Amino acid sequence: MMSVMNDAGPYDTSAPDLLLTQHLKFVQGLDKKTNKLEYWLTEHLRVDGVNWSLNTLHLLGHPDAMDKEKIVEYIAQCQHHNGGFGGHIDHDPHLVSTLSAIQVLITYDCLDVINVDKVVDYIVSLQTQDGSFSGDSSGQTDTRFIFCAVNCLSLLKRLDDTRLNLEKTIEYIVRCRNFDGGFGSWPGGESHAAQAYVCVGTLTILGEVQHINTDQLGWWLSERQQPSGGLNERPEKLGDVCYSWWVLSTLSMLKRTHWIDTAKLTTFILEAQDKAGGIADQAGNEPDVYHTHFGVAGLSLLGYPGLVAVDPVYCMPRHVIQRIGLTDKH
Secondary structure, eight states, rough: OOOOOEEEEEEOOOOOOOOHHHHHHHHHTGGGTTTTHHHHHHHGHHHHHHHHHHHHHHTOOTTTSHHHHHEEEEEEHHHHHOBBBBBSTSOOOOOHHHHHHHHHHHHTOOGSSOOHHHHHHHHHHOOTTTTTBSTTTTTOHHHHHHHHHHHHHHHTTTTTOTOHHHHHHHHHHHTTTTTSSOOOTTTTTTOHHHHHHHHHHHHHHOGGGGSSSSHHHHHHHHTBBBBBBBBBBTTTOOOOTTHHHHHOOOHHTTOOGGGSSSHHHHHHHHHHHTSSOOOSSSSSSSBBHHHHHHHHHHHHTTTTTTOBBTTTHHHOOHOOOOOOOOOOOO
């Protein structure tokens, strides 16, 4: 068991218990479902899936529940000659899968198996003239890709690369801020909770949080809580377990988690558990690794007893972030 656990604290004792053993089995069995159509339809997300699975197991306090050597070898095989990582072996490189790959290798402390300089070259090559970043060679830009780039370079301690224009990046993020305090995917884009996370996360990593209207954004985020206790991504949508992370982590960076009912949110997540393991987007639906990961991460951030503490900016175990010398940024 990991030593950096959440302390036992107040939470709704009438809520279901966390099905830790079942979740372990669920995650460990994901790569054995090769007879399922979904397994092959999600091949492009395999590296992301490995990251979600690994992080879930670390937060549950079972870091050795997966084959480290096999995973590290697989991740290394996904790196392309230009430094980027594909979502699977022989898949085109992308910033999202590159960040996932780096997170896995840093969690395992195995960066030495890849060419880090090439990774930095790849990320830098994707910055555009307006300061944003393309996700890949197609040229599509999105604030998610900015966060992936800045997050990855921060983890690699390479934000000081002189080829970067981070002032332009900050200006671009500020232009994505809306009248309601939220952030969109691009300037003028609709406010969305996931975009709030990536924009606030980027500004937090870069030490530029003065550009955020904390109370206004905190209000908008707290309005995402539904009567069910769950959080949604934008108005008129249902609560979804994954937004237990995107909204809550942003509120954590803003120091406004007390603006929502955390006990009701904890219950919402726990009620979305499948008895056989895994967590769905909401109670009664089919579980998957994506919602299992962000559900467990949300519970950790809520201080659920027995879970390993998670860092709200990087969505990695806090002790890993501390191990590599990054200080708390929230």
